[in-house]
Amino acid sequence: MATPDEPGAIARGASAPNGSGRGNGTALIEAEHLELYFPVKKGILVDRTVAHVHAVDDVSLVLTEGETLGVVGESGCGKSTLARCLVRLHEPTGGTLRFRGRDITKLNRRGLQPIRREVQMVFQDPVSSLNPRKRVGQIIGVPMRLHGVDGSDVESRVRDLLHRVGLNPEHINRFPHEFSGGQRQRIGVARALAVNPKLLVLDEPVSALDVSVQAQVINLLDDLQDEFGLSYMFIAHDLSIVRHVSDRIVVMYLGKLMEVSPARELYEKPIHPYTQALLAAIPIPDPHENQARARTVLGGEPPNPIDPPPGCRFHTRCPHATEICATTEPPLAEYAGGHLAACHHPQSVGAEEIASAVRSSLSPTSAGDAMPDAEAARQAGDPAPGDPATGRGARTGATPPSPSAGPGSGAP
């Protein structure tokens, strides 16, 4: 078993085959035990730090060249904060971060300069990230010029980019407020693409677009990846879109990784109960099928990130939780095909798979050594593969969730 504290252990462990086609296996970004705690301040004259929001809490992951890593999870679980750490808009409060093998955890503005060019971010909130006094042509053109595109070529390249993200090139002289929400979102994408980055961190890049334009933008991202070998980190709430674009998908909950799955396995084989709950909550875009399905709505409230629960962070809402879940943090167990999950009672996997799982070197330092119990799973009989569409998978546990517990109905 790899000791997580040995430098480089994580990188080696994680560039193992990720069970998908894209990506050449060379690590672009490596995060080890990354932490970002926001101080919570109180006080009248002098601000005192009284507590911390555990926004990103001991997260280790690797993003390889040419790969798309999807990130999903509860609102407020730290996806945007993780993204901002990876592109070093935040300085992590703990752990290390490497870009192409070089430690960038503590680099200052100047040191980060060369990296800024290669790493671009599309922000979740397109309104506050676009300068309201600049015309679109400037918003996209200025960074281009800064990064060495010849002045006379800028306008035609801006027009071309506008067209490629599905915007009318005639609108080059408009101001951001003259666009709709979805149009602004695409301006953000065009601006990020303007400087030919290697890595694009996309925080909800298509959420405000209608499905057809969404498809156009996703297809464009696909093409650019094929053409230039770009890597993407793609944060979104729409799981079907995330599955489509991603090679691997990270599921986060309350600052921690719950599951890292090859994209195509996430739906057929969700191992973590939280992943199952997510899948079960997706409404089906077909009224009849949607009605016919018994949907389990995850009960209880998301816990407080200032004082996260001990043990498994999901245990206060988990339908499968037992005693150990409340006391011992589960490590990330690695199943076949590079599928990782941090859960004492893994779903959709049989006793054999559980027995052959190993403790991943990406596991948080605070996690125990308690690997899931294959014997218990054998006695319980092999679980039926999760079927989130019917909510069946989410209900195969010993303690069924309270039926459709709404907000405020309290944690189990």
Place this chain on the structure above:
Amino acid sequence: MAERLLEVAELEVSFATEDGLVRAVDGVSFALHRGEVVAIVGESGSGKSVTVMTLMGLTRGVNSRFGGSARLGDRELVTASEAELERVRGAEIAMIFQDPISSLSPVMRIGDQIVEQIRAHEKVSKGAAMDRAVELMERVGIPRARDRARNYPHEFSGGMRQRVMIALALSLSPSVLIADEPTTALDVTIQAQILQEVKQLSQESSSGVIFVTHDLGVVADIADRVIVMYAGQVVEQGTLEEIFYDPQHPYTWGLLGSVTRMDRPPPRRLPAIPGLPPSLTDPPEGCHFAPRCPLRFDRCHELPPLQARVPGVAGHLDRCWLQAGDKRDRREVEGQIGLATEAVA
């Protein structure tokens, strides 16, 4: 049929810009009844937000021009005075916006913002208003609401801010709730809770809800009727059943055909309607969708089609020159409703 709360007729909104007059909303008509959820879907930039914001008087400005009418009961909203709108806003029509950050004050604590809104319309003590604010925050799933009420907006995640907006909107029990993509920033489990909340609101307090969204799963889950917009116009409207199982307008087919589903194997490439939406400063003469419509014929370029009844179906309206019978034969692509789309690369 239930009481009519809101009637929008031939609404027009244009903006004067350097490039000319942008006809953002171009003759939109629909009605909203008590206890009903009407979903507005459509192309990004088609005028959904401008339509609903105009109902709240939020698109007024030196560059804006208006036409048509929007009646809330016997009050005309398009021409209402600012003072009149001030009374209507929040109390009778409340709105949840697409981008929560710009509609919350960054320098005021969350709880105080809700308190201020309540006290602007009702005579209650600060303490009582704060109790109600906390209760509302709990209702929309914000943990430890009493403490969190002391936070500033930037200390909340995107999803949490949106829940604050919903709490704000519900604070005065409005008869019309307008939600412009309220769940876009939320994860699916919280989205499910919010949708339940909105459904309950429409059923119990028999409010009417206008729900703008891109997510056809959400539409399937919550809507009673659906309005489909394209380039400033309503191209089709009907019941949930009609829009999903008997869609008439080719743009609607394209939209339905572009949906990706989690419970189906993913396609290699996502189907998208090829081309760009038309310029709103210089829209096409005839049907606005004609330049992108694979089924267009001569008349489509010459004359704008009117919103017409689908034969035999009372509330189902369609804005297209093709014959209804013709359409039913032509809207299936590979066994599914859709449009022939870009060539698979």
